[in-house]
Amino acid sequence: MKLLTHNMLTSKCMKAVTVGYPLAINASDVRVSEVDFNPDFIAKIIPKVDWAVLWNAAESIGQLEGLPKEIVENYENDQDFLKKAHHVLLEVDVINGELICPETGRKFPINNGIPNLLLNEDEV
Amino acid sequence: MNKIARKYLVWFAQEHTEFRSAEIDSLRAMLKTDMKPCDNPDTNAPYWIVESASETDLKRLVNRSVSIRSCFELWAHAKNIDDLHQKLRNYPRHLMEPYFQKDLSFKIQVETFCKHLTQKEKVNKLETFSYLPIKGPVKLTDPDVCLQYIEYYGTNANDPPEFPYFVFFGRWVAGGLRNLMKKLSLKTRKFIGNTSMDPQLSLLMANQAQVRSGDMVLDPFVGSGSLLVAAAEFGGYVIGGDIDYLMLHARTRPSRITQKERSADESIKANMDQYNLQHRYLDVLINDFALSFWRDNVEFDSIITDPPYGIREATERVGTNKENFKVSEEHLSSHIPAKIEYGISNIYKDLLNFSAKHLRLGGRLVCWFPVFREDYKEEGLPGHPCLDLVANCEQVLSKVTSRRLLTFEKIRQPEASELNLECNITDFREKYFIVREETRKERRTREARVRKENWIKSGKNKDNLIK
Numbered sequence: 341m342k343l344l345t346h347n348m349l350t351s352k353c354m355k356a357v358t359v360g361y362p363l364a365i366n367a368s369d370v371r372v373s374e375v376d377f378n379p380d381f382i383a384k385i386i387p388k389v390d391w392a393v394l395w396n397a398a399e400s401i402g403q404l405e406g407l408p409k410e411i412v413e414n415y416e417n418d419q420d421f422l423k424k425a426h427h428v429l430l431e432v433d434v435i436n437g438e439l440i441c442p443e444t445g446r447k448f449p450i451n452n453g454i455p456n457l458l459l460n461e462d463e464v
Numbered sequence: 465m466n467k468i469a470r471k472y473l474v475w476f477a478q479e480h481t482e483f484r485s486a487e488i489d490s491l492r493a494m495l496k497t498d499m500k501p502c503d504n505p506d507t508n509a510p511y512w513i514v515e516s517a518s519e520t521d522l523k524r525l526v527n528r529s530v531s532i533r534s535c536f537e538l539w540a541h542a543k544n545i546d547d548l549h550q551k552l553r554n555y556p557r558h559l560m561e562p563y564f565q566k567d568l569s570f571k572i573q574v575e576t577f578c579k580h581l582t583q584k585e586k587v588n589k590l591e592t593f594s595y596l597p598i599k600g601p602v603k604l605t606d607p608d609v610c611l612q613y614i615e616y617y618g619t620n621a622n623d624p625p626e627f628p629y630f631v632f633f634g635r636w637v638a639g640g641l642r643n644l645m646k647k648l649s650l651k652t653r654k655f656i657g658n659t660s661m662d663p664q665l666s667l668l669m670a671n672q673a674q675v676r677s678g679d680m681v682l683d684p685f686v687g688s689g690s691l692l693v694a695a696a697e698f699g700g701y702v703i704g705g706d707i708d709y710l711m712l713h714a715r716t717r718p719s720r721i722t723q724k725e726r727s728a729d730e731s732i733k734a735n736m737d738q739y740n741l742q743h744r745y746l747d748v749l750i751n752d753f754a755l756s757f758w759r760d761n762v763e764f765d766s767i768i769t770d771p772p773y774g775i776r777e778a779t780e781r782v783g784t785n786k787e788n789f790k791v792s793e794e795h796l797s798s799h800i801p802a803k804i805e806y807g808i809s810n811i812y813k814d815l816l817n818f819s820a821k822h823l824r825l826g827g828r829l830v831c832w833f834p835v836f837r838e839d840y841k842e843e844g845l846p847g848h849p850c851l852d853l854v855a856n857c858e859q860v861l862s863k864v865t866s867r868r869l870l871t872f873e874k875i876r877q878p879e880a881s882e883l884n885l886e887c888n889i890t891d892f893r894e895k896y897f898i899v900r901e902e903t904r905k906e907r908r909t910r911e912a913r914v915r916k917e918n919w920i921k922s923g924k925n926k927d928n929l930i931k
Binding site: 341344361390451456460462464 | 707
């Protein structure tokens with residue numbers, strides 16, 4: 341699971357959960373692999389990302405690699421910034437671990453890079 | 465500078481012809497090309513004569529098309545061969561000479577549609593063009609200039625006329641995606657499922673969705689990820705969801721008859737690696753589409769999907785019919801959630817509400833919808849006030865059933881009251897099963913009756929002969 345995906349997930353569909361965001365990450369296996377850099381895509385995706393959530397998620401699994409805490413001004417043309425964002429959004433992959441609902445503590449396992457967000461029949 | 469529109473011949477593949485117009489419309493709108501058919505094209509014929517002022521734009525469109533085989537700058541066309549030569553001789557010299565330079569290699573190809581010619585006949589035809597003032601050398605593979613001569617004998621291959629209906633001569637400009645379809649063939653793909661979409665239809669769906677480089681594309685019923693492969697080919701960053709844990713972890717029974725078990729490294733990601741598209745693979749998630757885990761303001765550029773129809777793939781969601789059911793503590797870690805029927809009308813209701821909410825403005829939802837042909841009415845299709853149905857093409861599956869490829873475009877943001885709209889869609893499956901059973905039974909009794917009659921007839925005939 342990439343941190344871009346993590347940024348878009350909530351557990352608000354669960355009973356008794358109001359916000360369910362952000363999900364905490366408990367990573368036991370993180371893989372970093374090189375992904376082709378596409379500055380246009382990164383620049384397009386940055387305004388759609390909840391930056392604080394991304395920064396905290398990256399920090400919680402030790403993958404900040406110098407990512408600024410705030411989006412810099414004129415980021416579209418800042419190659420260095422875009423590359424750092426690219427690394428955190430697309431190159432970091434949580435292979436095994438779990439996502440944790442911030443309100444109920446419900447754990448969603450991540451196996452082989454694939455999060456399992458299925459609820460049990462008594463939770464829906 | 466005002467460019468003058470020139471005439472081009474667009475030659476289509478005679479396969480899935482029902483999607484042709486919709487695909488060209490989608491590509492024209494996406495690439496903003498000025499290409500337009502000269503007159504109302506004959507829907508049975510495999511070609512259109514079109515006009516375009518920009519060859520570069522036209523090339524981009526042809527390069528992106530699944531339906532188009534190739535495109536030629538039309539130098540001459542006529543109803544008979546003599547007229548064609550006459551017209552070609554009159555084609556302005558200054559327009560052909562740039563392609564007839566000494567340093568440009570060339571070849572002339574002879575093609576016949578719906579009639580077979582021997583190599584010798586083809587060579588004879590080729591020699592009738594010897595009057596062309598070509599100065600360059602002949603080169604059969606990969607020449608600088610490729611000229612094409614086509615004889616069109618209609619579409620009835622069993623009974624072609626003696627002379628062609630139309631003949632064309634032109635310069636090859638661009639080819640469609642036919643080679644990409646070969647590259648993405650399911651036969652050679654690492655990971656496939658029982659209902660993997662073939663590459664031609666997958667690419668077509670991505671074109672209907674107008675996938676552009678850098679788009680974020682979702683398939684909420686992803687299965688083995690065929691639609692993601694096509695979307696990623698066009699530059700889309702792809703993400704998928706599916707309720708089937710075993711499918712996403714590639715632990716279902718293998719779909720290939722020769723394969724006893726799945727190999728350990730099969731996955732949607734492995735398919736992306738195979739086609740060198742791994743950098744556009746975001747993630748796949750195991751989730752129940754009935755319960756959305758997406759942040760409210762997440763926006764996708766397009767949603768491309770083939771939801772389960774409940775015939776070859778089950779329509780399921782998590783749930784139970786037991787009252788007050790509770791998973792016991794001891795079983796919690798290994799519990800596999802029970803599933804109940806999702807229902808086709810609920811799937812489409814959720815899909816349209818989801819798309820109205822999560823598509824960007826102008827983004828497209830492309831999905832298949834199964835119908836019972838006899839009962840089909842456009843009013844019976846799923847719909848949403850924020851989604852405009854821009855294309856609706858039928859693919860016939862059997863005498864009584866078909867599926868329709870629906871393309872919706874988001875035209876406005878939904879109001880709060882429009883986030884969970886009901887839509888009444890008739891479940892076509894009830895009839896599907898009944899009718900199939902009846903026809904099978906009927907067919908068998910009919911066949912038995914015919915056999916018996918023939919047997920009696922032949923017996924009588926023999927009797928007659930003896931007498």
